[in-house]
Amino acid sequence: MKEEGKISNWQIFFDDISMLFFLGVAIPTIFYVIWGVMELANAPTAVITGP
Amino acid sequence: MAANEMEFRTCPITGKKVYATTQNLMWINAVTAVVFILIGGIMALLVALTRLPAVHLLSPEWFYKALTAHGLNMLVFWIIFFEVAGLYFGSSVLLNSRLAAPKVAWLAYILMLVGSVLVDVMVFTDNATVMFSSYVPLQAHPLYYLGIILFAVGALTACGIFFGTLAIAKADKTYEGSLPLVTFGLSAAAIIAVFTLACGAIIYIPTFLWSLGVIKNLDPAMYRLIFWGFGHSSQQINVTAMVSIWYLLGALTVGAKPVNEKICRSAFVLYILFINLASEHHLLTDPTLSPAHKIWNTGYFMYMAVLASMIHALAIPMAVEVAQRKKGYTKGLFEWLTKAPWGEPGFPAMIFSLLIFGFIGGITGVVYGTEQLSIKSHNTWALTGHFHATVVGGTTLAFMGLTYYVIPLIFRREIIGKKWASAQPYVYAIGLILLILGMSGAGILGSPRRHWDVTFADSIIPFSFDPTVLLFTTIAALGGILAAVGGAMYVGVSVLSVFLGRKLAPNEAKLVY
Amino acid sequence: MAEERHEDFPAPGTGIIIIIFFVAFIMFYFLNWKWLSMVWNIG
Numbered sequence: 031m032k033e034e035g036k037i038s039n040w041q042i043f044f045d046d047i048s049m050l051f052f053l054g055v056a057i058p059t060i061f062y063v064i065w066g067v068m069e070l071a072n073a074p075t076a077v078i079t080g081p
Numbered sequence: 082m083a084a085n086e087m088e089f090r091t092c093p094i095t096g097k098k099v100y101a102t103t104q105n106l107m108w109i110n111a112v113t114a115v116v117f118i119l120i121g122g123i124m125a126l127l128v129a130l131t132r133l134p135a136v137h138l139l140s141p142e143w144f145y146k147a148l149t150a151h152g153l154n155m156l157v158f159w160i161i162f163f164e165v166a167g168l169y170f171g172s173s174v175l176l177n178s179r180l181a182a183p184k185v186a187w188l189a190y191i192l193m194l195v196g197s198v199l200v201d202v203m204v205f206t207d208n209a210t211v212m213f214s215s216y217v218p219l220q221a222h223p224l225y226y227l228g229i230i231l232f233a234v235g236a237l238t239a240c241g242i243f244f245g246t247l248a249i250a251k252a253d254k255t256y257e258g259s260l261p262l263v264t265f266g267l268s269a270a271a272i273i274a275v276f277t278l279a280c281g282a283i284i285y286i287p288t289f290l291w292s293l294g295v296i297k298n299l300d301p302a303m304y305r306l307i308f309w310g311f312g313h314s315s316q317q318i319n320v321t322a323m324v325s326i327w328y329l330l331g332a333l334t335v336g337a338k339p340v341n342e343k344i345c346r347s348a349f350v351l352y353i354l355f356i357n358l359a360s361e362h363h364l365l366t367d368p369t370l371s372p373a374h375k376i377w378n379t380g381y382f383m384y385m386a387v388l389a390s391m392i393h394a395l396a397i398p399m400a401v402e403v404a405q406r407k408k409g410y411t412k413g414l415f416e417w418l419t420k421a422p423w424g425e426p427g428f429p430a431m432i433f434s435l436l437i438f439g440f441i442g443g444i445t446g447v448v449y450g451t452e453q454l455s456i457k458s459h460n461t462w463a464l465t466g467h468f469h470a471t472v473v474g475g476t477t478l479a480f481m482g483l484t485y486y487v488i489p490l491i492f493r494r495e496i497i498g499k500k501w502a503s504a505q506p507y508v509y510a511i512g513l514i515l516l517i518l519g520m521s522g523a524g525i526l527g528s529p530r531r532h533w534d535v536t537f538a539d540s541i542i543p544f545s546f547d548p549t550v551l552l553f554t555t556i557a558a559l560g561g562i563l564a565a566v567g568g569a570m571y572v573g574v575s576v577l578s579v580f581l582g583r584k585l586a587p588n589e590a591k592l593v594y
Numbered sequence: 595m596a597e598e599r600h601e602d603f604p605a606p607g608t609g610i611i612i613i614i615f616f617v618a619f620i621m622f623y624f625l626n627w628k629w630l631s632m633v634w635n636i637g
Contacts, residue, residue: 044346045259047247047268050353054272055279058310058357062378063280066306066370073302073369340604395612402605414607440615444622454626457633525629 093590102183103173107166114162121154122568129561144533145210152213158197165239171267172246177255181245192235199228217299226289237278240271266325269349274318280310302369313360323476324393330431337400351389358382362450366459394439426502430482433510438475463524466517474513481571494582498574509567512560519557523550
């Protein structure tokens with residue numbers, strides 16, 4: 031990874047565990063949990079008609 | 082138990098520092114894991130013998146109880162106790178660092194133990210026959226939910242210990258440069274675990290309150306959404322940990338090093354960012370969620386994680402092949418493989434784990450996770466075949482292979498029954514392949530999962546499957562029996578070695594053989 | 595020829611395994627779509 035003393039930006043990003051932690055929790059929370067909860071909360075209630 | 086936090090020994094093979102606190106905590110978590118695989122394995126055998134119509138061993142009440150217990154003891158307790166031991170290894174041992182807050186790590190263990198015992202007691206006393214998924218409106222006893230919450234809090238605490246140890250290692254400068262690849266992979270697993278356990282808390286706390294009568298209603302669709310944020314993501318922890326163990330076993334067995342470590346790390350980062358979105362595939366047949374939510378999560382994002390799996394599936398065999406070719410095994414295309422150490426338990430365990438997970442588990446998972454195709458496999462035994470390929474053939478087999486190295490390296494005991502240890506991965510893998518093919522074949526023909534009697538003998542409306550279902554069911558049962566034998570071999574060798582194996586001298590540099 | 599291949603790609607055996615894997619993947623996708631079409635007729 032280290033070539034002639036230079037650390038690549040990708041290595042800096044991969045080494046930042048706290049950034050990875052934040053993204054790893056935020057992305058599924060937004061796209062799976064929050065989006066899903068919004069859809070379910072806005073689903074219309076069924077109306078039962080007839081006997 | 083109360084070892085001096087700074088007391089350590091130096092591993093004669095790797096030169097790493099093994100702190101006494103870390104060793105003790107690894108020991109207790111790993112031994113407890115083996116106890117739970119024993120319970121789960123007995124339940125597996127009972128379930129397999131009940132699904133086979135010719136035997137039909139258990140009554141319906143006992144079948145669903147055994148199936149619930151099997152799911153929880155295997156998917157949750159065995160695997161997560163073992164992973165906690167792995168997290169302590171990946172942080173403290175691989176980074177030459179003392180463990181962060183050992184007393185808190187013991188508290189985490191106690192919470193996990195109390196929680197798991199509470200759950201098992203509730204299941205076996207007819208208070209929680211709700212399956213691993215415990216879907217509302219099925220309601221279990223409040224203590225069942227409390228047990229899962231305690232276990233999850235303990236596991237989350239263990240993840241915190243792992244991250245704390247990474248911070249200590251960085252502050253104390255116990256390693257240079259980036260984290261080792263195996264530790265990086267375990268970090269990915271721990272990050273996924275935090276999302277997993279947070280979803281678990283979000284859903285199990287209200288469910289616990291509902292079981293107490295404090296909350297009147299729980300929406301089943303909402304439950305399913307959040308539950309699978311816990312339920313499937315917990316399996317992704319297993320995938321990530323398993324891949325890390327593959328790299329470790331490759332290094333231990335043949336001295337394999339990744340050809341391009343940057344690509345391997347990128348693949349772990351793809352796991353961190355995208356793998357949890359695959360939980361959506363449990364909801365593909367749910368009517369309420371929109372196709373957009375389903376397809377974005379399973380049709381787009383999930384494939385980034387699939388790409389990551391493909392990268393690892395290429396990188397690991399490539400690393401093994403390059404290492405073997407460097408040793409001179411260059412004849413033809415496969416001498417590197419035929420001349421590999423197949424007699425050592427770690428190598429066949431790694432290879433079978435890779436092949437079963439990749440060829441069977443991975444392919445079936447991606448295909449069944451396609452929105453349109455999922456309807457064909459949903460609720461059939463084909464799905465059970467898929468996840469036995471991933472979690473059992475993949476993760477469990479890899480963990481078994483690693484155990485045979487942890488015992489001499491960390492617990493400093495010689496393996497008892499080396500021939501049994503060598504044979505065990507083969508017996509287990511062959512049994513599993515038969516089990517999985519049987520389940521998949523029967524499931525493709527429509528045989529349901531989670532069902533006590535697939536002949537529907539007592540049904541008001543009679544139904545019978547294609548007779549080929551019976552053939553596949555028999556193959557599955559035979560495979561299950563063989564896999565149970567393999568599991569018993571693992572438990573026997575591990576327990577005997579850990580408790581009765583000859584203690585290795587401090588400077589004795591001995592792996593399995 | 596084999597030596598040239600080694601210089602270009604260091605793990606030819608792995609390459610074969612990967613090709614077999616992709617073929618298996620394509621076949622399983624095809625089979626599942628076929629089975630779906632057999633149980634779920636359209637029109």
